[in-house]
Amino acid sequence: MPEPTFLDSTELVLNMGPQHPSTHGVLRVILKLDGEKVTGTECVIGYLHRGVEKIGENRTYAQFNPYVDRMDYVAAVSNGLGYCLAVEKLLNVEAPPRAQAVRVILTELNRVASHQLWLGTHALDIGAITPVFYCLRDREEALKIFEKYCGARLTTHAFRIGGLLYETYDGFEQDIRAFCDWMDPKLAEYEELLTNNRIWVGRLKGVGILNADECKEYGVTGPVLRAAGVKWDLRKAQPYSGYEKYEFDIPTRENGDTYDRYLVRMEEMRQSVRIMRQAVAAIPDGPIMGKVGKVIKPPVGEAYVSIEAPKGELGYYIVSDGATQPYRLRVRPPSFVNLQALDRMVAGGLIADVVAIIGTLDIVLGEVDR
Amino acid sequence: MADEQKPGGSDTPPPSGKEAPAPPAKPAAAAHAAPPKPPATMAATPWDSDLSRQIKERFGEAIGETSTYLGQNFVVVKPDSAMSLLEYLKLEADFDYLVDVTAVDWPKRPERFDLVYILYSFSRNERVRVKTHIADGYKPGTAVGVHLAANWLEREVYDMFGIEFAGHPDMRRILLPEEWEGFPLRKDYSILKQDDRWVQENLGIPSGQ
Numbered sequence: 001m002p003e004p005t006f007l008d009s010t011e012l013v014l015n016m017g018p019q020h021p022s023t024h025g026v027l028r029v030i031l032k033l034d035g036e037k038v039t040g041t042e043c044v045i046g047y048l049h050r051g052v053e054k055i056g057e058n059r060t061y062a063q064f065n066p067y068v069d070r071m072d073y074v075a076a077v078s079n080g081l082g083y084c085l086a087v088e089k090l091l092n093v094e095a096p097p098r099a100q101a102v103r104v105i106l107t108e109l110n111r112v113a114s115h116q117l118w119l120g121t122h123a124l125d126i127g128a129i130t131p132v133f134y135c136l137r138d139r140e141e142a143l144k145i146f147e148k149y150c151g152a153r154l155t156t157h158a159f160r161i162g163g164l165l166y167e168t169y170d171g172f173e174q175d176i177r178a179f180c181d182w183m184d185p186k187l188a189e190y191e192e193l194l195t196n197n198r199i200w201v202g203r204l205k206g207v208g209i210l211n212a213d214e215c216k217e218y219g220v221t222g223p224v225l226r227a228a229g230v231k232w233d234l235r236k237a238q239p240y241s242g243y244e245k246y247e248f249d250i251p252t253r254e255n256g257d258t259y260d261r262y263l264v265r266m267e268e269m270r271q272s273v274r275i276m277r278q279a280v281a282a283i284p285d286g287p288i289m290g291k292v293g294k295v296i297k298p299p300v301g302e303a304y305v306s307i308e309a310p311k312g313e314l315g316y317y318i319v320s321d322g323a324t325q326p327y328r329l330r331v332r333p334p335s336f337v338n339l340q341a342l343d344r345m346v347a348g349g350l351i352a353d354v355v356a357i358i359g360t361l362d363i364v365l366g367e368v369d370r
Numbered sequence: 371m372a373d374e375q376k377p378g379g380s381d382t383p384p385p386s387g388k389e390a391p392a393p394p395a396k397p398a399a400a401a402h403a404a405p406p407k408p409p410a411t412m413a414a415t416p417w418d419s420d421l422s423r424q425i426k427e428r429f430g431e432a433i434g435e436t437s438t439y440l441g442q443n444f445v446v447v448k449p450d451s452a453m454s455l456l457e458y459l460k461l462e463a464d465f466d467y468l469v470d471v472t473a474v475d476w477p478k479r480p481e482r483f484d485l486v487y488i489l490y491s492f493s494r495n496e497r498v499r500v501k502t503h504i505a506d507g508y509k510p511g512t513a514v515g516v517h518l519a520a521n522w523l524e525r526e527v528y529d530m531f532g533i534e535f536a537g538h539p540d541m542r543r544i545l546l547p548e549e550w551e552g553f554p555l556r557k558d559y560s561i562l563k564q565d566d567r568w569v570q571e572n573l574g575i576p577s578g579q
Contacts, residue, residue: 090440
């Protein structure tokens with residue numbers, strides 16, 4: 001190692017987190033700095049590790065269902081959908097059309113809520129305080145619908161293996177329509193605050209670039225991949241729960257920087273509203289529960305089923321030995337895999353950008369650590 | 371592959387009355403003489419496609435099985451050929467996205483672990499699983515040289531199962547503390563078990579629980 005000189009001073013190692021407001025949970029990042037420039041990072045994770053996969057092996061299929069809500073707790077409905085679809089795949093049953101439509105509506109509603117929380121906190125990290133109030137105010141409307149539907153706001157446990165437990169409440173359709181109508185002007189309001197805001201653009205443009213090849217190499221999915229120009233969304237690529245029936249676009253951008261990821265997520269909220277409008281206009285009549293026995297006991301076998309969660313590809317790999325409990329239950333969390341790319345995105349940038357990049361990755365530590 | 375996510379419900383048994391508490395135990399495949407016990411092995415069928423033939427041709431003896439179950443294809447390969455298969459699939463067949471690396475513990479088997487790589491190809495819109503059976507203590511080669519995504523995923527496999535990957539750039543625990551004893555997702559690690567000594571020393575909880 002060369003002797004440190006006056007200009008070429010020694011590397012500074014700075015600890016960020018685990019209790020740091022911009023890490024959105026308990027993420028610890030060890031930063032290696034050369035002045036203000038970041039030369040390397042190391043993530044220390046696991047503070048929220050609860051052994052979800054081990055718990056899964058020791059609970060019956062139905063008992064494990066509420067646990068999945070506690071992974072990505074800002075998009076609990078998506079987690080539940082992925083898990084239910086995986087077990088249904090093993091059982092070789094399908095939820096009835098009515099249940100599928102309600103599932104799509106609630107999942108898209110949750111995508112909007114998840115993106116709203118991301119936008120508010122991301123903007124707060126950058127230094128804009130107004131968006132967080134707007135976003136949380138509007139997210140409240142989505143949470144109210146969850147509460148009316150199943151009694152819970154965050155960890156909803158909205159779906160059951162085979163379909164739904166609850167029929168929609170009276171006025172469900174009106175509430176969803178009202179939410180959609182309410183969201184359009186609100187999205188314009190967010191964009192008015194941010195999209196052409198000089199500070200916002202200055203802090204995000206060209207920051208944390210991850211191009212398409214790097215995304216594939218790191219296994220990064222979701223809005224981060226789409227902002228790099230890859231038109232890939234599991235709802236289109238391998239449709240599940242009746243997504244093939246709805247018209248929607250996959251928003252993409254080319255530069256793969258933080259600003260593009262912001263634009264992609266904003267457009268995704270619009271597309272979610274679009275899907276909800278179509279789905280709510282055509283909820284079929286019929287049963288809400290498929291032919292699943294009281295005891296869920298899939299035949300010996302294994303399946304990997306994944307969905308497009310707000311953060312990326314959320315997969316469940318379940319191995320059944322024919323018992324009432326999974327033999328092995330693996331969760332493929334989007335946040336965990338996406339977080340791995342942090343080092344590449346941060347390297348060479350400024351320390352202030354680390355905060356922006358953690359925000360743009362939209363991680364939830366409950367899902368990273370499981 | 372669009373129908374991969376949509377199991378056709380055609381071979382589920384017809385509804386035999388609304389109540390009936392017992393039926394779920396019966397396997398859907400009525401071909402077996404239906405005692406309440408489900409079949410002991412996975413009812414996978416051979417996977418026959420251009421890709422599976424190419425893989426067999428290229429790797430010959432090293433391929434143990436190419437099968438499909440519920441519309442999902444998987445290849446069982448000998449451990450020392452796993453990396454060249456992943457490389458082949460990436461470069462020749464365009465499986466450029468490593469979705470997941472995980473393991474399954476079968477303590478009664480001589481080759482105790484299933485190591486599972488889940489791959490996806492953007493251009494084919496297709497998934498394939500590569501599985502290898504490895505014994506306890508065997509050190510499989512790392513996939514980091516083929517897919518960078520394997521880095522953390524393999525660290526998690528090491529953390530939870532104690533499978534060490536040879537040549538991995540950073541083979542440490544990732545979720546649990548570095549000094550933790552034991553590998554929680556092994557079947558002989560009870561759900562109530564934890565490293566009492568670590569908890570006592572680091573968290574100051576005398577009971578360790």
